[in-house]
Amino acid sequence: MRMPKHIWLALVGGLAGCDGRHSWLAGAGAEARLIEDLFWPFLIGAVAIWTAVMVFAVIAFRRRPKGSDERIGRAIILWGGGVLPAVVVAALLITGLLTLRAMASRPSALTVHVDAEQWWWRVIYETPDGKVFSANEIRLPLGKTTLLMLTSDDVIHSFWAPALGGKLDMIPGRTNRMTLTPVRTGRWGGLCAEFCGAAHAQMRFEVVVMEPDAFRDWLVAESEPAAPSALRMERGLSLFLDEGCAACHTVRGTQANGRVGPDLTHLAARGRIGAGLLALSDANLRRWITHTTDVKPGVRMPSYPAMPPDDLDQITQFLMALE
Known part of the structure; x- marks a missing residue:
C-alpha cells in the first residue's frame, strides 16, 4: 500500500x-x-x-x-486502576529524581x-x-x-x-x-x-x-577594553556618543558606560546581533541601526531611519572594529 x-x-x-x-x-x-x-x-x-x-x-x-464475575471486576479495578498506576508513577518519579540529582551534583x-x-x-x-x-x-x-x-x-x-x-x-x-x-x-x-x-x-x-585553551584566551581578550583599532576611529566614536548610544551601551575604554542595553565592547567578536536574531555583518548592522523596530517589534532600542549615510558608515565601521 x-x-x-x-x-x-x-x-x-x-x-x-x-x-x-x-x-x-x-x-x-x-x-x-x-x-x-x-x-x-x-x-x-x-x-x-x-x-x-x-x-x-x-x-x-x-x-x-x-454477566461477569464481580471478583474479576474488583481485581481489575484494584490492580489495573490502583496498584499498577501507582507503581508506574513511582518508578518514573524515582528515575527522574535520580537523573536530576546526577545533573545537579x-x-x-x-x-x-x-x-x-x-x-x-x-x-x-x-x-x-x-x-x-x-x-x-x-x-x-x-x-x-x-x-x-x-x-x-x-x-x-x-x-x-x-x-x-x-x-x-x-x-x-x-x-x-x-x-x-x-x-x-x-x-x-x-x-x-x-x-x-x-x-x-x-x-x-x-x-x-x-x-x-581557546576559551581561556578568549576570556582574557573579552576582559580587555575596546580594540585600539576601534578607538582610533574618532569620528565613529564621537557619533556613537553624540547619538545617545552611550546612554544605554557600554564600550570599555570610552566614555560609553550605559547599563540599560547590551555591553558592546567586543561586539564584532560575536557571531550574531539583536539577541541572536541576525548574523553579524555590515549590512545587517546597518539594517539593525536604521530599522530596529521593524526587525524586532517591541524592542526598546530606537530606530535611526533618517541617519545621514556618512554618519551611518562611520558608526557601522566603529562597531565592526570592536573585536
Whole structure:
C-alpha cells in the first residue's frame, strides 16, 4: 500500500528535527544526554501503556454483553486502576529524581551569571581577576562543567539551550542554578522558553563551545577594553556618543558606560546581533541601526531611519572594529 504524501512529509519533518543547533537530540552536552536517556524509557513505557489500553478497549468493545464475575471486576479495578498506576508513577518519579540529582551534583569549574531582560541576555563571567561582561552569547569550555546563575530583571523568562541541557525559569528576585557540561564543540542555539512579551520569539542567544585553551584566551581578550583599532576611529566614536548610544551601551575604554542595553565592547567578536536574531555583518548592522523596530517589534532600542549615510558608515565601521 502506498503511503500518503502528507505522512511522508510528517516523517521527514520529524526526522529533520532530530539534529541541529536547537535539537535536544544533538547530544552536545552531558546534561542533554542524561535527558535523552530519561526520555526513551518514558516514551517506550508510554507507548506500551497506550497500546495495552487500546487493546483492552477493543476487546471490551467487541465482546458481547454478558454477566461477569464481580471478583474479576474488583481485581481489575484494584490492580489495573490502583496498584499498577501507582507503581508506574513511582518508578518514573524515582528515575527522574535520580537523573536530576546526577545533573545537579556535578562540581563546576566556571560560574556564569545570566540575567534575562526584555528582550536580550546579560552575561557575566566570574574570574579570579573580577567580572567579565558580555551579552547574548555564552562561551563555554569543552568538557568542563559550568554553573549558570539564572535570574531576571523584569518578567519571568526561561533559559533553554536544547542541545546542551534542560530548561529553567528565570524569575525576578530569585536566582536559579543550572549546570552545563559541553561534550561537542560548535555554535549551539538557545532561546527563551517562557512567553515574556512582544519580542519573546526573537529573544535568542548562542552558546559557543570552545577547546579549553581557546576559551581561556578568549576570556582574557573579552576582559580587555575596546580594540585600539576601534578607538582610533574618532569620528565613529564621537557619533556613537553624540547619538545617545552611550546612554544605554557600554564600550570599555570610552566614555560609553550605559547599563540599560547590551555591553558592546567586543561586539564584532560575536557571531550574531539583536539577541541572536541576525548574523553579524555590515549590512545587517546597518539594517539593525536604521530599522530596529521593524526587525524586532517591541524592542526598546530606537530606530535611526533618517541617519545621514556618512554618519551611518562611520558608526557601522566603529562597531565592526570592536573585536
